[in-house]
Amino acid sequence: xxxxxxxxxxxxxLEWPAVRELLAGHPRAxxxxxxxxxxxxxxxxxxxxxxxxxxFSEAAVGAGVARELSCLSAPSLKxxxxxxxxxxxxxxxxxxxxxxxxxxxxxxxxxxSNLEFDLDAGVxxxxxxxxxxxxxxxxxxxxxIVVNNNAAAVLLSLSALAAGREAVVSRGELVEIGGSFRIPxxxxxxxxxxxxxxxxxxxxxxxxxxxxxxxxxxxxxxHCSNFAVVGFTAEVGASELVALGAAAGxxxxxxxxxxxxxxxxxxxxxxxxxxxxxxxxxxxxxxFSGDKLLGGPQAGVIVGRKAFVEPMKKHPLLxxxxxxxxxxxxLEATLGLYRDRRTALSEVPTLSMLTxxxxxxxxxxxxxxxxxxxRLPQAVSxxxxxxxxxxxxxxxxxxxxxxxxxxxxVAGLSPNDVESRLRxxxxxxxxxxxxxxxxxxxxxxxxxxxxxLAAALAALGE
Ligand SMILES: *Cc1c(COP(=O)(O)O)cnc(C)c1O
Numbered sequence: 001x002x003x004x005x006x007x008x009x010x011x012x013x014l015e016w017p018a019v020r021e022l023l024a025g026h027p028r029a030x031x032x033x034x035x036x037x038x039x040x041x042x043x044x045x046x047x048x049x050x051x052x053x054x055x056f057s058e059a060a061v062g063a064g065v066a067r068e069l070s071c072l073s074a075p076s077l078k079x080x081x082x083x084x085x086x087x088x089x090x091x092x093x094x095x096x097x098x099x100x101x102x103x104x105x106x107x108x109x110x111x112x113s114n115l116e117f118d119l120d121a122g123v124x125x126x127x128x129x130x131x132x133x134x135x136x137x138x139x140x141x142x143x144x145i146v147v148n149n150n151a152a153a154v155l156l157s158l159s160a161l162a163a164g165r166e167a168v169v170s171r172g173e174l175v176e177i178g179g180s181f182r183i184p185x186x187x188x189x190x191x192x193x194x195x196x197x198x199x200x201x202x203x204x205x206x207x208x209x210x211x212x213x214x215x216x217x218x219x220x221x222x223h224c225s226n227f228a229v230v231g232f233t234a235e236v237g238a239s240e241l242v243a244l245g246a247a248a249g250x251x252x253x254x255x256x257x258x259x260x261x262x263x264x265x266x267x268x269x270x271x272x273x274x275x276x277x278x279x280x281x282x283x284x285x286x287x288f289s290g291d292k293l294l295g296g297p298q299a300g301v302i303v304g305r306k307a308f309v310e311p312m313k314k315h316p317l318l319x320x321x322x323x324x325x326x327x328x329x330x331l332e333a334t335l336g337l338y339r340d341r342r343t344a345l346s347e348v349p350t351l352s353m354l355t356x357x358x359x360x361x362x363x364x365x366x367x368x369x370x371x372x373x374x375r376l377p378q379a380v381s382x383x384x385x386x387x388x389x390x391x392x393x394x395x396x397x398x399x400x401x402x403x404x405x406x407x408x409x410v411a412g413l414s415p416n417d418v419e420s421r422l423r424x425x426x427x428x429x430x431x432x433x434x435x436x437x438x439x440x441x442x443x444x445x446x447x448x449x450x451x452x453l454a455a456a457l458a459a460l461g462e
Contacts, residue, residue: 003046006056010035018062026069034068081449081456083431085403085441087353088393090178092430094291094298095350095393096446097330101297104333108325115325128313130328134335138261140279141286141303145312146331151181152321153287153300154255158190160312161253161285162217166193168250170203170236172229173222177257177394183222192217202234205244212248219245221283225257226394238273242282251284251308258395259288259301261338262345267355270396275303284308290327292393295350296334297327353443354391354401362404364442368450369406375454377461379411387434389443405439410460418460425456 013019013035023031038061045051054060080092088094097105118125128145135144147153158167167187174196176182187194195216197207208219219241236244238254245252259275272293278286285308290299300321302309312318323331338344345351356364369382376382385407388400408431410418415438422429422438427449431440445453 003051003053003056004043006053007039007042007046008056008061010039013039013061013065016058016062018058019065022062022066022069026073030072031065031069034065034072037068038064078428080428080430081446081453082444083429083440083453085387085389085405085432085443086392087350087389087444088292088391088395089444090393095295097297098295098334098337098348100337100347101330101333104329105326108329113325115328126313127322127325127328131332131335134332135301135303138335138338139275139286139303141305143306143309144301144303145309145318146290146323146328147300147302147318147321148323148327149291149298150255150257150259150287150289150300151177151186153302154186155190156312156315156317156321157253157285157287157302158187158192158218158220159317160315161251161308163191165217166195166213166215167218167220167253168195168197168208168211168216169220169222170198170207171196171200172198172203172233172235173220173224175222175224175227177225183220183255201229201232203236204234205236205240208236208241208244209248212250216248216250219250219252221252221254223255223257226397228398238278238283239281242284245284246282251305252282253285254278254283254287256286256288258293258393259286260293262341262351264355267345268396268399268401270399272396279303290331290334292395293350293354293391294334295348297330299323299327299331356443358402358404361402361442364445365404365406368442368445368453371450372454372457376458379461380457381409381411383407383409385437385439387439387441389441401443403441403443405441407437407439408457408460409437413460421460422456425452425459427452427456429453429456 014023042055082089082092114125116125116127131146132144136142147156169183174183184194195211197203197211221238221241241252256275256278258272260272261275263274264270264272275286275288285302285304287300287302288294290296290301302312334348337347345355365384373382385405387403387405389403391399408418415433415436418438419431419433422431431438
């Protein structure tokens with residue numbers, strides 16, 4: 001208790017030369033907050049038990065204030081190193097943008113642009129026009145519009161096509177995507193009545209046919225993005241549903257989820273349909289995400305027949321769901337890479353990471369380990385383990401991609417300790433723990449990460 005008297009007053013701390021210097025570089029209110037926080041902590045510690053008297057010194061308190069200020073002024077949203085091997089990691093920001101998007105963002109973010117100005121005619125233009133032609137060229141669709149994310153794309157499509165009427169959906173496709181996006185809820189929000197047909201595992205053409213009434217506005221098909229139904233199953237494919245719709249005079253809306261534009265045949269062991277296939281099959285309206293397999297910014301893309309997409313451009317909801325100019329710039333740059341399949345596969349990070357062959361990853365793991373080893377203290381050891389990476393982002397849930405993992409062992413620390421220490425590093429490192437080992441997957445570690453990764457691992461030995 002005696003020590004409480006040793007705690008300096010706030011006003012005095014603010015007069016100390018080292019603290020005055022900090023004050024000069026930070027807003028006064030923030031500096032005050034930092035000083036108070038440091039003194040409050042000191043008081044709590046002094047109450048709990050006797051402290052080393054040097055902790056009350058100008059040097060110790062001043063250093064505490066400097067640390068507190070740098071914490072308070074550091075951005076909350078920051079870069080992390082993804083060593084999880086999950087390529088489309090929703091919690092880590094899904095897809096990272098291709099290099100081509102950097103120039104696009106730079107040229108638009110800090111200047112005025114023709115976002116909604118038609119430079120040819122000198123009149124007001126549409127922000128949606130900048131990517132529509134490109135999306136149509138890539139997908140073969142008649143018309144396109146882009147919004148905030150795929151959830152918004154589904155909401156807008158349902159509202160525009162079926163508000164006040166019924167949409168027929170298979171019970172096997174009433175999915176929850178995560179983050180509380182559930183098909184029945186989105187339907188309710190859109191003012192659409194859900195007409196469930198079939199069963200969880202099997203839905204047949206006759207189920208859709210029998211459900212049609214004067215109230216039917218749509219057949220809705222939802223991609224089972226994040227789970228798989230296996231065993232005794234039956235679903236009505238896109239082409240068959242289009243034929244059923246044509247016979248009944250009912251349009252088909254497909255929420256494709258990931259919406260990949262490249263065929264992965266020969267590259268990945270999966271048969272994920274492409275957007276082009278759905279367009280060719282005659283699906284009237286298709287929605288998909290911009291930041292899943294497409295590998296661009298968070299966005300929702302709607303493609304389809306003009307007759308259905310044009311009215312969406314005038315729908316009152318669109319104003320609330322509209323995409324901002326930075327996203328538009330990044331999306332246009334990403335889509336441009338898809339004009340050439342080889343360019344897309346090599347330049348869109350999501351695609352190059354997903355399709356990286358095992359041999360390349362093994363060589364990469366060894367290269368990373370070699371580079372790190374020279375800089376690590378003795379207590380930190382690196383070894384290799386065979387394993388698998390995942391696509392993530394509710395995409396290709398059954399896909400296990402072979403990789404060579406780097407196992408990080410630290411003398412005196414459990415894998416859980418290693419995990420939490422790396423998570424707390426200046427540039428946080430996110431890995432995973434499997435079978436009692438802390439693992440890093442080279443698939444999602446970027447070249448630019450290596451110095452910070454080395455620094456974080458080196459600090460484990462301290
Ligand atoms: C991911 C997904 C969504 C939601 O897309 P966001 O871009 O995250 O809004 C909707 N439907 C399906 C089938 C999905 O896979």
